[in-house]
Amino acid sequence: MRGQVSLSRRGAAPFSAFERTIAWRYLRAKKAEGGVSLITTISFLGIMLAVAVMIIVMSVMNGYRNKIFEIMMGTQGHIFVYTSQLEPDQVEPMRQRLARVPHVRSARSMVVGQAAALSNRGGDASLAIVFGIKPEAIREIPLVAEKLVEGGFDTFGEGRNGGNEIAIGAQMARKFEISVGDDLKLLSFSSSNITPFGSTPRSKLYRVGAIFEMGLADYDGAFIYMPLEQAQLFFSRGDRPDYIEIRVDDPFNTLPIRLDIAEAAAVPVLIDDWKDKNKAYVTALKVERTLMRMILMLIIAIAVMNIISGLVMLVKNKGRDIAILRTMGASRGAAMRIFIMAGAAIGGFGTLAGLILGIVFSVYIDPIQDVIQWVFAIFNPGERLFDAQVYDLARLPAKVEWGEVLVIAGFGFVMSILVTLPPSWRASRLDPVEALRYE
Numbered sequence: 188m189r190g191q192v193s194l195s196r197r198g199a200a201p202f203s204a205f206e207r208t209i210a211w212r213y214l215r216a217k218k219a220e221g222g223v224s225l226i227t228t229i230s231f232l233g234i235m236l237a238v239a240v241m242i243i244v245m246s247v248m249n250g251y252r253n254k255i256f257e258i259m260m261g262t263q264g265h266i267f268v269y270t271s272q273l274e275p276d277q278v279e280p281m282r283q284r285l286a287r288v289p290h291v292r293s294a295r296s297m298v299v300g301q302a303a304a305l306s307n308r309g310g311d312a313s314l315a316i317v318f319g320i321k322p323e324a325i326r327e328i329p330l331v332a333e334k335l336v337e338g339g340f341d342t343f344g345e346g347r348n349g350g351n352e353i354a355i356g357a358q359m360a361r362k363f364e365i366s367v368g369d370d371l372k373l374l375s376f377s378s379s380n381i382t383p384f385g386s387t388p389r390s391k392l393y394r395v396g397a398i399f400e401m402g403l404a405d406y407d408g409a410f411i412y413m414p415l416e417q418a419q420l421f422f423s424r425g426d427r428p429d430y431i432e433i434r435v436d437d438p439f440n441t442l443p444i445r446l447d448i449a450e451a452a453a454v455p456v457l458i459d460d461w462k463d464k465n466k467a468y469v470t471a472l473k474v475e476r477t478l479m480r481m482i483l484m485l486i487i488a489i490a491v492m493n494i495i496s497g498l499v500m501l502v503k504n505k506g507r508d509i510a511i512l513r514t515m516g517a518s519r520g521a522a523m524r525i526f527i528m529a530g531a532a533i534g535g536f537g538t539l540a541g542l543i544l545g546i547v548f549s550v551y552i553d554p555i556q557d558v559i560q561w562v563f564a565i566f567n568p569g570e571r572l573f574d575a576q577v578y579d580l581a582r583l584p585a586k587v588e589w590g591e592v593l594v595i596a597g598f599g600f601v602m603s604i605l606v607t608l609p610p611s612w613r614a615s616r617l618d619p620v621e622a623l624r625y626e
Contacts, residue, residue, distance in 0.1 A: 206521055209512075210528040213501055226497035231537045233490035238541025238599050239548065241483040245591055246549035248479060250584030252472050258403045259468075260461060261330035262410065264297075264432030266441055266448060267464065269457040275426040277454070282431050284451050290436045290444050295324040296428035298418040303374040303388075304355075304411070306363035313359060315373065317411045319418020319428070325354070330401045331412065338367035338397035349414030352396035356407030360398045369395050373411070375422055391421060402582075484598060491602040494530045498610035502526060502617075509617050523615035527607045534603020538596055546592070549585040556583055 214227060268285065270278050278296060286294040298319030303312045322344030326332045332340065336357055343352050355371065365371060374390045393413065400407055419425065435444050441460040449458055462469055502509070509522055548555060560571065 206525050207528060210525045210532065213505060213525070213529050214532060226493070226500060227533055230490075230493035230497050230533050231540070233493050234487070234534055234537030234599060234603070235541040235544065237483075237487040237490035238538050238595060239545035241480075241487060241595050242542065242545025242587070242592060243548050243585075244479060244483060245476075245595075246545070246585040246587050247552070247583055248476055249588055249591075250586040252476065253586050254584045255403070255468075255472070258330060258401050258406060259465060260438050262328065262401065262406060263461060263464070264295075265435045265438040266433040266445060266458065266460045268431040268433065268448065268452065270296075270427055270430055272456060273427065273454070278427060278431070281452060281454075281456075284453070285431060285433060285448055288444070288447050288451050291448075292434045292436060293324075293327060294431055294433045295321060295327075296415060296430075297432045298415060298422060298424050298429050300375060300377055300418065300422040302411075302421075303376070304359065304363070305372040305374065306365055307370065307372070308364050312374075313362060314409065315359070315411045316409050317373065317413060317418060317422075319413055319415040319422075319424075321415045322349075325412055331399050334399045334401055336398050336400050338395070340397055343396055344414040344416075348420050349416035349418075351391070351393050351417065352414075353393045354397035354399060354412040355395055356410050357398055357400035358404055358408035359411075360395070362408065365395060367395055367398060371395055373421070377422055389421065389423075487595075487599050488602055491534060491599070491606050494533055494603060495606050495610060497533070498526055498530050498607060499613075501529065502610050502614045505614075506617060509614055513617070519615040522617070523611045526611035526614045527604065530607030530611070531600070531604050534606075535600055538599035538603065541599070542592065542596055546587055549587050552583055552585040 268281070270281075273281065282294050282296055285291060300317050300319075302315050302317050304315040305312050320328075322340065325343065326340055331354065337360075338354075340354070342350070343354065344350060345352070353371065360366060363371065370392045371394075372390055372392050374388045376388050401410075413421070415428065419428070433448065435441060438461060441462070445458055445460065449456070452458075512522065513519075564570070
């Protein structure tokens with residue numbers, strides 16, 4: 188009949204002010220009025236905490252990953268050209284040719300070897316990774332030259348065969364309780380001294396001339412730098428380095444530069460890059476990040492499920508109101524949209540609150556870490572909650588990636604809408620006659 192025009196046709200268009208007002212009134216309704224404010228609050232808090240936790244965890248993982256890559260690429264080259272197939276007199280001309288390749292920042296000869304480090308002040312032997320490098324080149328490594336906590340490189344490389352001065356990490360210095368000017372014994376198992384009683388590992392006392400702290404416990408506790416000539420002698424390399432270490436403008440795009448380097452080398456040589464050299468580590472970080480993202484998204488999905496229980500109870504409590512609206516002309520779609528908006532509002536505001544909480548926590552993670560450490564120290568004097576030897580890093584880094592934040596926000600909001608569909612569809616199928624039969 189002409190007089191019976193539905194509300195949605197008479198000015199209550201889809202998602203109109205009328206439908207939004209009803210949805211908002213249902214969300215604010217007290218328990219005595221048939222509302223489910225407690226479940227609504229729990230749903231809101233669950234979504235907020237789930238989204239915040241995901242942003243915080245992913246930001247810390249991104250910060251840790253970036254810090255690892257920063258230190259990894261700051262202490263070693265980006266591309267490595269091995270010189271085992273070259274004659275000693277071919278190395279330096281090749282190094283000079285490679286240094287002129289476009290997008291190459293530097294090319295330096297390096298020797299790397301493993302040794303056991305011992306101190307006469309006691310402590311167990313420590314496995315060390317020894318880098319042989321030219322004195323002028325070590326000053327070009329920011330994470331070494333700019334992270335000195337004691338000493339310097341003024342006399343590094345001076346003396347016969349490069350001298351006997353080395354630079355060690357702060358963790359190693361603390362372990363052996365040594366400082367600049369003290370001696371450290373190194374034993375090489377790849378080279379040996381011949382004695383009347385047979386061959387013995389080559390050993391030598393070196394003077395500590397500099398102590399650096401990169402911020403990564405594994406590196407600060409194992410890395411040692413010594414002059415290139417001394418490393419060639421100590422590890423029995425002769426006059427040839429192990430490889431030419433190359434640093435480029437974009438370490439994450441090394442493939443085209445590797446092709447140019449291979450062409451500039453002019454002879455067959457083995458070439459790899461930092462991703463090949465640290466393949467297991469890089470793969471582990473990538474897999475860990477992907478799995479953690481999936482787990483945290485499942486946590487958000489579980490938190491969003493609370494909306495279903497709240498809407499089911501809301502539909503049950505508001506059955507009479509729905510029936511009255513239907514008799515007044517509201518369509519099935521209007522009834523469904525009212526409850527979709529109610530559920531989406533819970534999810535949307537919960538997601539927004541979680542975004543704010545997670546971003547604020549990630550941005551101010553340093554002072555928050557200090558407060559947590561201060562509280563922990565009150566109950567555990569002399570202990571550190573964030574021990575660098577346990578977590579590798581002395582500080583928890585965090586880096587907010589805004590693209591990832593948008594993905595998290597979108598996922599939380601979309602899931603909030605999807606879970607509203609079953610109870611909203613149930614509300615739209617409610618028969619007004621059955622709902623009002625006993626009223």
